[in-house]
Amino acid sequence: MARWEPNTPVRLVHAAVDLFTEQGYDATTVTEIAERAGVTKMTFFRHFPDKREVLFAAGQEIHSRILADAIAAAPDSAAPLEAVAAAIEALSATFSDDRREFSARLQALIAAQDELRERSASKHLGLVAATGAALEKRGVPELAAGLAAELGLRAFDRGFAQWADPANHQPLAELTGRALDEIRAATATLG
Amino acid sequence: MARWEPNTPVRLVHAAVDLFTEQGYDATTVTEIAERAGVTKMTFFRHFPDKREVLFAAGQEIHSRILADAIAAAPDSAAPLEAVAAAIEALSATFSDDRREFSARLQALIAAQDELRERSASKHLGLVAATGAALEKRGVPELAAGLAAELGLRAFDRGFAQWADPANHQPLAELTGRALDEIRAATATLG
Numbered sequence: 001m002a003r004w005e006p007n008t009p010v011r012l013v014h015a016a017v018d019l020f021t022e023q024g025y026d027a028t029t030v031t032e033i034a035e036r037a038g039v040t041k042m043t044f045f046r047h048f049p050d051k052r053e054v055l056f057a058a059g060q061e062i063h064s065r066i067l068a069d070a071i072a073a074a075p076d077s078a079a080p081l082e083a084v085a086a087a088i089e090a091l092s093a094t095f096s097d098d099r100r101e102f103s104a105r106l107q108a109l110i111a112a113q114d115e116l117r118e119r120s121a122s123k124h125l126g127l128v129a130a131t132g133a134a135l136e137k138r139g140v141p142e143l144a145a146g147l148a149a150e151l152g153l154r155a156f157d158r159g160f161a162q163w164a165d166p167a168n169h170q171p172l173a174e175l176t177g178r179a180l181d182e183i184r185a186a187t188a189t190l191g
Numbered sequence: 192m193a194r195w196e197p198n199t200p201v202r203l204v205h206a207a208v209d210l211f212t213e214q215g216y217d218a219t220t221v222t223e224i225a226e227r228a229g230v231t232k233m234t235f236f237r238h239f240p241d242k243r244e245v246l247f248a249a250g251q252e253i254h255s256r257i258l259a260d261a262i263a264a265a266p267d268s269a270a271p272l273e274a275v276a277a278a279i280e281a282l283s284a285t286f287s288d289d290r291r292e293f294s295a296r297l298q299a300l301i302a303a304q305d306e307l308r309e310r311s312a313s314k315h316l317g318l319v320a321a322t323g324a325a326l327e328k329r330g331v332p333e334l335a336a337g338l339a340a341e342l343g344l345r346a347f348d349r350g351f352a353q354w355a356d357p358a359n360h361q362p363l364a365e366l367t368g369r370a371l372d373e374i375r376a377a378t379a380t381l382g
Binding site: 122 | 269270272273308309310312313316332334335338339341342345373374377378380381382
């Protein structure tokens with residue numbers, strides 16, 4: 001056995017992305033994913049309800065927590081979008097450069113499959129909701145909290161799409177920070 | 192045969208909402224929906240791929256068209272959010288008061304079912320994309336177009352949630368118009 005072995009959910013995510021890339025999403029079964037990750041089907045189902053959730057469930061939970069924690073940790077004086085900027089930066093910082101190639105493959109898989117695009121949209125909304133709820137806890141009114149959260153996650157998605165291109169060499173935090181600046185500037189032009 | 196008979200997709204939508212309300216979403220089959228609507232299963236599948244799409248496919252297509260047409264028809268001088276306001280008003284105007292009770296039942300069904308909430312989120316994104324694309328055709332830059340579209344559809348969803356309450360007696364266009372004003376005001380408070 002290898003000295004270092006990543007934990008089971010991570011192994012399942014990587015096995016799933018590898019198999020989906022190699023043989024297609026529809027053609028891949030839970031049994032094959034479990035086998036590739038070296039676990040039983042029962043272990044798979046202890047972590048994920050189906051093969052689609054492998055790509056989203058863990059990310060949604062972890063990212064929601066990172067965003068909410070960063071919002072809570074922002075100084076009391078921070079305006080809603082300043083707190084959101086800190087949260088987007090904290091989340092971006094967790095994507096080190098060695099995750100870029102994997103992220104690019106994951107993005108390509110999602111883009112090619114209705115079912116995955118739909119789940120990705122619902123993950124986006126889940127992260128917006130978690131971020132908005134954290135802002136409301138700081139006393140930001142519900143409407144403003146939802147909007148600030150939406151602008152922040154749009155900036156993250158925009159920066160992430162640029163970053164998940166193997167030709168790009170900038171850190172994710174730089175790209176998402178710039179995207180948030182552009183989005184702030186654009187909101188002033190809407191009339 | 193009744194003198195007036197609504198068209199098949201509308202009959203299927205109403206049969207589906209009735210059955211989902213009476214006996215639950217999971218327990219209802221395509222065969223039952225077709226039977227209730229007085230058509231064959233084959234006719235059902237000519238209109239919709241599955242029982243979930245009955246609730247969304249037609250609405251998404253029709254609403255996208257109404258929004259895009261209204262954006263295209265706005266005066267050349269209209270700012271992005273002015274064009275969006277006109278589009279939201281046009282869409283709202285299609286919801287006459289006799290659709291309120293049905294809309295309330297549909298909203299309750301969607302709220303109670305993950306699978307339907309997810310599809311509803313993807314419908315929201317589809318409408319944002321259609322509205323944004325119509326704004327881009329007017330020369331609005333992509334980033335601003337997406338934001339204006341998102342703000343408009345947020346206003347629509349907000350007003351719709353208030354309207355789809357049988358206790359409410361205001362026209363939908365009034366509620367969505369006020370919601371858009373509130374959203375515009377809130378964007379100025381984000382920092």
